[in-house]
Amino acid sequence: MSAPALETVGLGKSYGRRWALTDCTLSIPAGHVVGLVGPNGAGKTTLLHLAVGLLRPSAGTIAVLGETPHDDPAALARIGFLAQDSPAYSRLTVAQHLQMGAWLNPSWDAGFANARVVDLGFDVRQRAGSLSGGQRAQLALTLAVAKRPELLLLDEPVASLDPLARREFLQTLMEVVAEHGVSVVMSSHLIADLERVCDYLVVLVSGQVALTGDVETLLASHHRLVGPRRDDLSMPANQSVIEASHVGKQSTLLVRTDDPILDPAWSVTPVNLDDVVLAYMRQARDGAAAAAPGLAVAR
Amino acid sequence: MIEFHLDPASGVATYVQLVQQVHQALQLGLLEPGDRLPTAQQVVALLAINPNTVLKAYRDLEREGLVRARPGLGTFVVGTLPRTDPVSQARFRRSMASWLRSARAAGLGPQEIEAIYRTALRDCFSEDVA
């Protein structure tokens, strides 16, 4: 049984008095492509930076592949990281970036790196500063993958890319996953980016975990129920209502359950990932607002 | 070799779409026993989907007895599906056309007709689910 890709216990990170992450407890298994989704400012980048050792926790613990990566070269060798906006040394050429990778990583696979760069059509003498956003993302991905990591951590890798570059990036990434069996944790504030490729999901809202689990299981266990308006929402014990809306004579519920829906009043329609994630995000946001002190809620 | 495509907005799970496309190819004679299916790596390099999805589709096809995975060599087609007969297809097209004419004459519009059709289709095939 291999160590989880990412395991946190009560993880928190504060900047002064502001807590970017609060009480995060996750256990993400290895061997998946994990989507880390949440609105801007939810703490996705903070979580990834903690995972790769750029930050140290203010509270709780974090372990990546069973190790703590802060300032630990051996642990860092097992993790490939792609920071937001794919930073690169603008005055160094593509070839010099690969050289850097070879010098700074003991497990560097030069054959793979050089072949990949040729396949991507790079002019290796071109300075990184004159590459397009999509090319820089591909270069950064090459640097991250060529050190043969067991886990790839990608911070919003396709956020600023045009649709073609975005598709090509994901194609490359999935090819790498298929070929080398790397685990991936990829953050985005758009669910559409992740739906194609992720089979595991973590939803962060306002620094806390709102939802986490296997995509297939999540989709199978959530249902949309539409039926005549019913303000009293007492459901059977094993079914929990995530979200309810009542309009006119109709009620619409999003329900989580592993058992079949037997009440004939409801018509059950399938949900897609978008619906589920957004519902949990709304729940988390509204829950946070209700918990904020000093608010008088008008009824 | 078959080339897969994906319709993300169809509401049908990705792996189901792949299975369906293999079924269709078998029915249309585009795939025959002995043909090799593309590797998971080739499929995801084109479609940008999770490799596990491809593997799941191939496992389902293997369970149906249509393909067999040979380690190190690839996944090969081993079974067949009844080919659709163009004559019988034409027959059902004609009877459907006459039904549509009478529905239209009764005042039903395209959306209503489609709603009736989809409900009937679902009911018909869900009876087969064991």
Next chain:
Amino acid sequence: MTRFAWLQARTQTLSIAGALAILAVAAAVTGIHLSHLYDNLVASCLASHNPCGAATDQFLSHDTFLQDAFTLLMRLAPGLLGIFWGAPLLTREFESGTFRLAWTQSVSRSRWLVTRLAMSGLVVVLIAGLLSLTVTWWYRSIDLAGTNRYDVFDARDIAPIGYTVFAFALGAFLGAVIRRTVPAMAATLVGFVAVRVAFIEWVRPHLLSPLHLTTSLLNADRFGFGSNNGSDVMMIARGAAPDNAWQLSSHLVTNTGRTLTPAANTAFLQQHCSAISFPPPAPRGGGRVLAKLPDANAFEACRAQAARLFHLSVTYQPAGRYWTFQWLETGLFVLLAVAALAGCYWWVTKRAS
């Protein structure tokens, strides 16, 4: 990591080395020319045991543009080298986000930092050393012809190396803390200038206990009478330290060794040199007004009288201590640099989380 540090520093190093090479060639050509001039004008004069003041003056009037230029260069170079090398070293990584690339390769943060600091620091020390060597060499015949080395202390020999290393280290530390290039460079400039000025004002004079000598008023370097802004007339006298020494101060002292107060100064003149001590017409713009003297006899009589009662006490550092001062000052600036580098190391490895 060493190879990568060199790769990052390479372009800047080669361009500054190129500039230095051009400078060295220009210095060599003009320096040799100066050397020959010295031989022809001054050395030959000295050999003939004639008074050489005029010959020396004539020699020193050559290449004044270059003299000024090289002095300016040596005054500015250490600070500029340090600021443009030290501050951007880290700030560029923070501003462009590349530190997130560098710190997630398989090297520890401390190894990354130490190697980069060492590589760039070594280059900057070499450049400063070669520059100082070149300029000191260029000046050698001029200095031989009569420069007080203390007057050009900051611009010769090894002191500029110490300043450069300190400026570099300060830049690296402030770059780590401030994380933006222009503010870090500005802060380094301010900090560097402040430390240099403070050192010159308060530290350098006290590095070694100065020597004292007393000399008769009759041997004064300057002697006269004057007043400030319409106050009473006073004696003004300045003693001279030995040749090429660094004169720290010069006071009029009584025979008991106590400093002559302005009141006592004025009182003496009023008592003994009444011909001189009369209020001058109030000057319109303020400042010193030299009293008008009735005649030269009164002047000399007054001076003779003063010489019986007072003399000059001169505090100075002798010429022979020049190299001791150079080593002490360079060493102290290197120590300050080490402290700044330690601060930089601590900040980057412990605090930047």
